[in-house]
Amino acid sequence: MNGLQEMILIGEIVLQSKIAQRAAGRLRATHENFDHVETWCSIQSILVSVGNVSKILWPIEKYKGRGVELRKILKVEKDNPLSNRKFRNHFEHYDERVDEYFSYNSQGLYIDLAMNPSLTSGIFGDLPLNTHRGYNSFNNTLVFRDEMLDLNEILVALDDLLTNCKPYSLSTYYKK
Template structure:
């Protein structure tokens, strides 16, 4: 039985959810571009930290399985996918690839309310305040759905810790 170990991990999940929640709340009251992108990046990092606890690398897979079972979290949970966090964490690699593939000279970054079709590959990073989605190179990710998923996990953690 790994109850003590599991409660330590659950405590960290709770902390990361609270960090993500604070950042999500700040999205509605940002003062400038840096403030907005600090919040977005904080949300993505907090959610990725939760993801790494629940879906760790192979060496710690048993822990992830045990915690997901304990908290009744399915494998199709939105938190499992760390693609958007990786876009931000490995931004340098994404830009290098863009240049290697023949950059077209149009570079749009940190766009606010970019084209609602999100079809532009030229918008590297963007945020849509209307539907709370973050955009990276034409891909779209819903931060409100991510926030809901984190809050659902927080509820599932309550029996195991003081939340």
């Protein structure tokens, strides 16, 4: 990877990180003035931006070396939460998740886009059954069926990465 390519890719990481940060700010604003569409728009923006960063740092096999090199330069650990694109995939391939669900379940109950689903949880904090996508504004977590994603953890990892990008990218990306 040459210096220009490195600078371009790190610049893209910075841009995608800034997009996710702005979306997180919009998401926090929906807590006070509830806007259902803006809530899910912001969540989707965060997931897509984080997914784009993940693809740069953990690319397909053909570009694996580039990913290794960038992770080393930017001091990104193997267990970094940005490496997991599962939730982004749940949202991006939602149609497939619906098809899969109904191929195994013929029941008519389908709860989607639930707000604060853990508040309606069962005993001992179990996730409610049949919640397909949910957002808990109290602890900033996402639910997809029986899985949970802590957006705070993702956003902290993104902030750490952004800090590590500063010495390697164009300073114009850091202006607000």
